[in-house]
Amino acid sequence: MRVALFVTCVNDLLYPDTGRAVVTLLERLGVEVDFPAAQTCCGQPQFNTGYRHETEPLVRRYAAAFDAYDHVVTPSGSCAAMVRDNYPRIAAKAVAEGRDRGLTEAAASAVPKTYELTEFLVDVLGVTDVGAYFPHTVTYHPSCHGLRMLGLGERPRRLLEAVKGLELRELEGA
Template sequence: MRVALFLTCVNDMLYPDTGRAVVALLERLGVEVDFPTGQTCCGQAHYNTGYRRQAEPLARRYAEVFYGYDAVVTPSGSCAATVRHAYPRLGALAAEEGRGRGLADALAGLPRTYELTEFLVDVLGVTDVGAYFPHTVTYHPSCHGLRMLGLGDRPRRLLEAVAGLDLRELPGAEECCGFGGTFAIKNPDVSAAMGQDKIRNAESTQAEVLCGADNSCLMHLGGAISRQGSAIRPVHLAEILASTEQRPLQPPAQDGPVRVTTGSIGGEQR
């Protein structure tokens, strides 16, 4: 199976260690992963803000870059949802407006894009990935993963199988964290209040780590954590699953920057 990693622009610019963790995890499970260097933004921000035509070249680029693979894996539910749900609409609307079927035809040849936990559970058929993370963790499901992709209990099943991990139930888990991409920019006060509510709920579990499968959500929540002086640390699910007893992930120090880190994953100290 030819598998490509779609890292996403947020991870590429701010959280590259998440991508390294995905590669380390999949290679440990026997999957050879390619990283096409021509990949760019998927166009989610353009599409969600109403700039549909500006998103079309990015969708076409995505189709070109990932053509010929059997599957594309991404550590982002929101970007996976954009490819799976928004791209077909982009192609259909372009054709309806008389601009030809070029985009629709290009997108029709795309391999399926999987959010990481979907790929692990549905394609590889595993929940125990051999991870080790002896910490208390609570999990926040992102809106796109929960509502658009229907990830269900896949992330939780993977976390429950991690050796040493104590998973705590997050009150109000299905409530939005308040990020919502441009929602956080257009409605900053509401967004910040929602983030504060989420952090208070996470703190009530007395967990050391707030885990999520979307770094955009974790970035927003990390800001709330910093402002509130909370002791809980945000960590991407991929980094927990990539952690092993031989190469353990250490959560960021409580007095350090609110930043996702992979410790020694991939042989590079952070």
């Protein structure tokens, strides 16, 4: 199984320890993780601010960067949702406007192999207990992208509930 980490531009610039922690976790679970240097932004900032045509080269770049991998894991629900939900729409619009230039194939190759981290752990690896210990009280806020676009459901909660020492409190209105 060939697995790549898509660290995302925000994590790379502001939270690089997140990427390191994901690699540490996956390697501890027996997964060999690659980090393709060709990866860049998924295009979400451009897409969300109305520069949708400008995301097309990033769709192709993402697909090319991760072409050799079976699974692409990202610690970002919004970036996973960008790939899985919006890449097909970007490609469809490009086809409708007569400028596909490989976007349909790029989206088709990227979408099924892109996973948000909790999905990968639970659905691909079959893991709900990662052996973590965190002796603190926490709450979980299910993100909009995780709920609506990715359908993560109870996966994040199942992982949190297995953390030794953790007291999980309900977030009102979650």
